[in-house]
Amino acid sequence: MSDVRVRFAPSPTGWLHVGGARTAYFNWLFARQRKGTLVLRIEDTDVARSDRGLEQGVLDDLAWLGLDWDEGPDRPGPYGPYRQSERLALYRERASALLEAGRAFRCYCTDDELEIARQSALAAGRPPQYNGRCRKLAPAESAARAAAGESHTIRFAVDAGRAWTLRDHVRGEVVFPAGMIGDFVLLRSSGLPTYNFAAAVDDAAMRISHVIRAEEHLANTPRQLMVYEALDERPPEFAHVALILNRDRSKMSKRSGEAAVAVGDWRRAGFVPEALLAYLALLGFHPGDDREVLTREELIEAFSLERLGRSGSVFDAAKLRWMNAHWLHLASGAQIAQWLATGPGPGASDDWRARTDRLLAPLSPAQREKLLEGVRGNVPTLADLPAELGVLVGERPAFEPEAAEALRGPGVGPLLDALAGELEPLAQWSGEGFKSALQTTGSRLGRRGRELFMPVRAALSGRTHGPELPLLAELLGRERCVQRLREAVRRAG
16 A cells, blocks of 8 residues: 555535645545545534535535545545544644643733734734734743633744745745744634644644645645644645636636636536546646646546646636537547436536436437437537437427528429438438438439538538438438428428
């Protein structure tokens, strides 16, 4: 078993952000490449905002993406529990140990007193750090006030004269100068830990070897390094990944144009997990060549922390749509059926999933797969399926302007009538049989190329684009083909 242990630690205070999904994927790739362990840890100590329903939503989106974990709330392991709200006794124990060792102290300052001190520091041009007031209390007085029940926090006693250095797999050597951080809170007066304390305690207790996370956490790292050292724990190796950006190069924290920030938004819009992951992976990771679409297996082979870029990457919704179309165009009907079965989750826009289900319901599994494979080249997203399927298994849609124009050409009525006559007596229906009948009709009437194919396609589908005519005819079936040709004869006059 590999010594590599990484973690993805979402907070259940909202949906899964595409940036979070990318971080989870990088951790997943690293763990799978190194035959290591991926830990899913829920950081739910923000009591006011954390929600089990939101937690389940994050887990559902991760499962939809196919990012499985080895240890987590639903997969017990040797270092659980895996929700921080269930680990409070550990944080209090570690904080007490730091108090006893003189590496932390009780702070009895009220919020109002802290704000007055903060404003005073700002007015004097000093950093708004804690002024050290309670750090000067005698241990006996501090303990007595705590025993009397006086409300307090526990702060870390920072060595203000020491600089800290991080050797980051992405950033290189990062120096945090002495004096940039004041005495920071470990435990709040409620007994709940702060992020930096809980994260460091848990990473040490869970034997995390590498922390791969967004660069916005870089500023948290010196505090965590201090905690590791004070607890006599070896820190993990770090890799701080560049942010995903909006088109204006701002942090991607809200909608910008058509770029949604939640994984669930793309899921409900008919995007498939393989495409979304393949796109997110290339936002910050360089495979070392010019490949733009990599499978999970290819990414596992190519992935390395040293190939993660330092600069932010702009999220391009059009590029993601192109990549999604690429995955759909290469998929089998069975794979598309599987994507439909596992997505898009509740709230699909315009209810395209329900309309797709209604269109496919009368068909056998084999017929569904054949039909889906037949239309895959014309759909950039799963949400586009109803329009394509409706042409084949529903009533023919209204003629598009180009199709209506094609039916008004000279000799179109006799062409369609003659083709219908060729198709009706065919002994066995197939795409090849249709192709032969079409060629025979065209030869007899002296029509070929566009003047032969375009009116027939318009008559059968109401469009001038779509699957190859033999496949279109095979999917439609004899009865529907002949019926649509006869109806189009009347339209063509």
